[in-house]
Amino acid sequence: MTDHPARKQDQAKLLVALQDLDHMIRDAEDAKTAAKMQEMGFTMDGIAEIKKARVELTEHIKPQLLNRYQRVSQNYERIVVPVVKDLCTGCFAKVATSFRYEKTAVVTCESCGRILYFT
Amino acid sequence: MMTSQELASYFRESLCIFDLKATTKREALAEMVEAVCAEYEIKDRGLILEMLLNRESLGSTAIGKGVAFPHGRTLAVRDLSIAFARSARGVDFDSTDKKPTHAVFLIIAPPQDRDNLYLQVLGRIVDLIKDDASRERVQAASNYAELKSIIEGQGL
Ligand SMILES: [Zn+2]
Numbered sequence: 001m002t003d004h005p006a007r008k009q010d011q012a013k014l015l016v017a018l019q020d021l022d023h024m025i026r027d028a029e030d031a032k033t034a035a036k037m038q039e040m041g042f043t044m045d046g047i048a049e050i051k052k053a054r055v056e057l058t059e060h061i062k063p064q065l066l067n068r069y070q071r072v073s074q075n076y077e078r079i080v081v082p083v084v085k086d087l088c089t090g091c092f093a094k095v096a097t098s099f100r101y102e103k104t105a106v107v108t109c110e111s112c113g114r115i116l117y118f119t
Numbered sequence: 120m121m122t123s124q125e126l127a128s129y130f131r132e133s134l135c136i137f138d139l140k141a142t143t144k145r146e147a148l149a150e151m152v153e154a155v156c157a158e159y160e161i162k163d164r165g166l167i168l169e170m171l172l173n174r175e176s177l178g179s180t181a182i183g184k185g186v187a188f189p190h191g192r193t194l195a196v197r198d199l200s201i202a203f204a205r206s207a208r209g210v211d212f213d214s215t216d217k218k219p220t221h222a223v224f225l226i227i228a229p230p231q232d233r234d235n236l237y238l239q240v241l242g243r244i245v246d247l248i249k250d251d252a253s254r255e256r257v258q259a260a261s262n263y264a265e266l267k268s269i270i271e272g273q274g275l
Contacts, residue, residue, distance in 0.1 A: 003178070010167070013163060016166055016193070016194045017164070017166055017170070019194060019230070020166070020169075020170045020173075020191070020192065020193045020195075021170075021173060022195060023192055023230050024173060024174060024177065024192075025190065028177060031214055036238055036242075038239065040242055040245045041182040041183075041245065042178060042180060042182060042188075043178035043179075044178045045177075045204075046176045046177040046178050047177065049176040049177065050173050050176055050177050053173055053176065078196060078230065078231065080254050081194075082194060082197070082229075084197075084261055087270070089231070090260060096172065107219075117194055118159070119162070119163075119195070119197065
């Protein structure tokens with residue numbers, strides 16, 4: 001990872017990667033999903049590996065953003081959500097157009113507080 | 120229950136590669152993700168690749184007989200996307216039976232996708248491939264029309 005201050009897009013991407021990993025861990029630990037996967041023939045015994053990858057990933061995320069992620073996760077299952085047609089896809093509130101061009105901060109929905117990801 | 124036609128409708132011609140250049144798992148995934156990102160105009164290909172590689176560390180998706188099913192969910196994609204690749208030479212996909220992989224089905228879905236659709240599609244493809252005759256035909260398919268007719272369950 002780079003030493004220079006992470007740009008906003010990089011940090012937002014890291015939060016997306018973190019959420020993807022959390023979904024994967026949850027699926028692997030969910031008995032029903034794991035049973036379905038096993039039935040298809042897939043093994044998922046490397047859970048320790050991806051938990052390690054999660055720790056490594058969080059080391060690159062600014063602590064205040066990580067805190068924000070944890071905080072939002074207490075209220076919602078989907079923490080980072082994509083903005084589609086200027087709408088937060090978590091709560092469907094309108095997102096200010098200027099947010100898309102915000103260069104320094106990772107932005108959250110003013111209505112529901114979820115972290116926004118611009119695709 | 121999804122019909123074979125519905126399943127086949129997820130296979131786009133531009134996402135079916137019949138002469139995969141890759142020889143390693145990472146290269147194969149990168150080549151296929153590249154195709155998906157070009158087709159769906161996705162900018163964060165790195166996120167998709169990272170998710171797929173993490174899924175592989177959870178357990179190889181090359182579950183034998185020359186076929187791999189890399190899959191997972193990521194916010195980087197908007198819709199359920201499938202890509203197919205065939206390699207005559209074979210890819211070292213870290214297969215459970217240690218044999219080279221000749222056919223790869225890539226299935227990626229957004230997290231908000233209902234579990235059902237994503238797992239249903241994966242399950243259907245795995246079922247199709249468990250059938251020896253279908254699997255051999257898939258591994259020998261040389262064009263999109265051929266592949267599609269196998270998925271649709273024609274000529275079996
Ligand atoms: Zn919202």
